Amino acid sequence: MRARTGLFLQNHSSEERETVGILAKKYCEGDQDVCVFSKTGISDWGGEEPISFFTRLPTACLNNAVVSPRIRPFSTNFGQVFLCNLSQAVGEGNRIVVPCQNESNGRKKGYWTASWLTNALETSVQYHPEEAAAILSAPAKPRRRNSILQWYVQEAHLLWGQLQSLKTMDFNTRVVKGEYPFLRNAVNRVVSKPNSRFLEILEEESTYRNWMNYCIDGVYYKSALLQHMLERFFQTRQDLFVADMGAGPGYLAAELALCDERVREVLVNDSNGINLLFAKRFLAFFGEDFASRFSMNISPMEECRYERMYDVICFIGSLLYLPRDMAGITLDRAWDALLPGGILVVHENIKRDSYSRDYHLMFTTGELDDALARFGRILYFSSTAMMEVAPSRAGTSTVFRVVQKET
Numbered sequence: 001m002r003a004r005t006g007l008f009l010q011n012h013s014s015e016e017r018e019t020v021g022i023l024a025k026k027y028c029e030g031d032q033d034v035c036v037f038s039k040t041g042i043s044d045w046g047g048e049e050p051i052s053f054f055t056r057l058p059t060a061c062l063n064n065a066v067v068s069p070r071i072r073p074f075s076t077n078f079g080q081v082f083l084c085n086l087s088q089a090v091g092e093g094n095r096i097v098v099p100c101q102n103e104s105n106g107r108k109k110g111y112w113t114a115s116w117l118t119n120a121l122e123t124s125v126q127y128h129p130e131e132a133a134a135i136l137s138a139p140a141k142p143r144r145r146n147s148i149l150q151w152y153v154q155e156a157h158l159l160w161g162q163l164q165s166l167k168t169m170d171f172n173t174r175v176v177k178g179e180y181p182f183l184r185n186a187v188n189r190v191v192s193k194p195n196s197r198f199l200e201i202l203e204e205e206s207t208y209r210n211w212m213n214y215c216i217d218g219v220y221y222k223s224a225l226l227q228h229m230l231e232r233f234f235q236t237r238q239d240l241f242v243a244d245m246g247a248g249p250g251y252l253a254a255e256l257a258l259c260d261e262r263v264r265e266v267l268v269n270d271s272n273g274i275n276l277l278f279a280k281r282f283l284a285f286f287g288e289d290f291a292s293r294f295s296m297n298i299s300p301m302e303e304c305r306y307e308r309m310y311d312v313i314c315f316i317g318s319l320l321y322l323p324r325d326m327a328g329i330t331l332d333r334a335w336d337a338l339l340p341g342g343i344l345v346v347h348e349n350i351k352r353d354s355y356s357r358d359y360h361l362m363f364t365t366g367e368l369d370d371a372l373a374r375f376g377r378i379l380y381f382s383s384t385a386m387m388e389v390a391p392s393r394a395g396t397s398t399v400f401r402v403v404q405k406e407t
């Protein structure tokens with residue numbers, strides 16, 4: 001009998017495809033037809049509706065699923081929702097093969113372990129240490145609304161339908177606060193024309209979908225690391241206030257508020273008013289109580305005046321868009337707005353020849369370290385595991401730089 005097996009890949013390189021194919025042969029019964037879903041948006045799913053790695057899969061459309069060991073399997077709500085989406089696609093009782101670490105390694109890196117998988121999915125787990133893999137029999141359990149991924153899985157199709165209206169949108173429309181109760185400022189401000197890069201994204205449905213997928217995918221590792229920092233730096237603090245500058249629609253900040261109840265309020269800043277439209281959608285999904293913890297400020301971050309003090313202020317992939325002298329002033333203001341013991345978090349791709357887009361804007365490690373060292377000792381956190389890394393190991397890799405204000 002031929003069974004249909006879904007292979008879930010990180011980048012869809014030929015080596016990755018081969019490794020995952022070997023796991024499928026070994027652990028999934030039957031002579032298999034395979035279909036590939038990849039984070040980069042490539043999918044050879046043959047249904048009528050294009051389906052991406054993170055969108056809702058038709059119920060019981062697969063007999064088995066194999067998740068690539070290259071995916072960073074963070075033990076977070078996001079990871080849990082991803083696996084639940086898979087499990088409803090794989091008929092009940094069928095098999096899902098996932099990466100799995102032994103307990104001590106997994107705990108150290110924040111990755112899936114047999115005990116985490118058992119608790120998160122309430123299913124039986126067979127751990128195969130020789131392959132760092134586990135086999136789950138597909139559970140079919142409705143989940144709580146506890147990750148931005150849940151919104152995306154359920155409502156991405158509404159976003160695709162929005163493309164035409166985004167394309168033809170009059171960017172001179174004035175923002176009316178009543179339409180966006182979470183909007184902090186910008187009454188009477190125009191939505192403002194997005195930059196040319198964003199307009200390119202809107203040109204094709206496929207580029208729009210890939211971009212949305214890319215943004216959501218980014219939340220996976222960013223929120224894992226930020227959650228790790230909340231635990232590490234604020235073990236005993238009860239109410240946390242978080243600001244994310246140049247945050248896009250605020251997916252990351254929303255994820256933090258969904259995952260850690262201590263996050264009492266998030267402020268999301270971005271210069272592009274179009275983000276209001278996306279934020280409005282996910283806030284409606286998560287309901288009023290959640291929306292009351294979220295506010296958005298549409299203005300250039302260099303003009304932002306903080307209305308209160310924060311425990312965490314993040315700049316994730318956004319500082320590079322400021323002229324360097326403005327970046328310094330913007331960081332100074334953020335530092336002044338941090339509570340004692342608060343943390344400034346900066347994440348930037350380091351300038352490397354392999355980058356073509358934004359190469360001229362990117363920071364070198366020296367520039368970034370100089371911009372932050374004046375505030376105090378810089379700590380470095382990996383982008384691929386929930387752990388701190390030594391400065392000498394950070395090198396030119398893309399890491400989170402964190403400076404904590406004295407208590």
Ligand SMILES: C[S@@+](CC[C@H](N)C(=O)[O-])C[C@H]1O[C@@H](n2cnc3c(N)ncnc32)[C@H](O)[C@@H]1O
Pocket residue numbers: 215218245246247248249269270271272299300301302315316317318321322
């Ligand atoms: C690469 S995206 C990163 C978005 C988000 N931080 C993330 O990690 O997915 C850069 C964001 O910075 C915003 N941005 C660029 N210049 C800005 C400025 N001067 N003030 C505020 N936001 C800005 C853009 O609109 C965009 O949403």
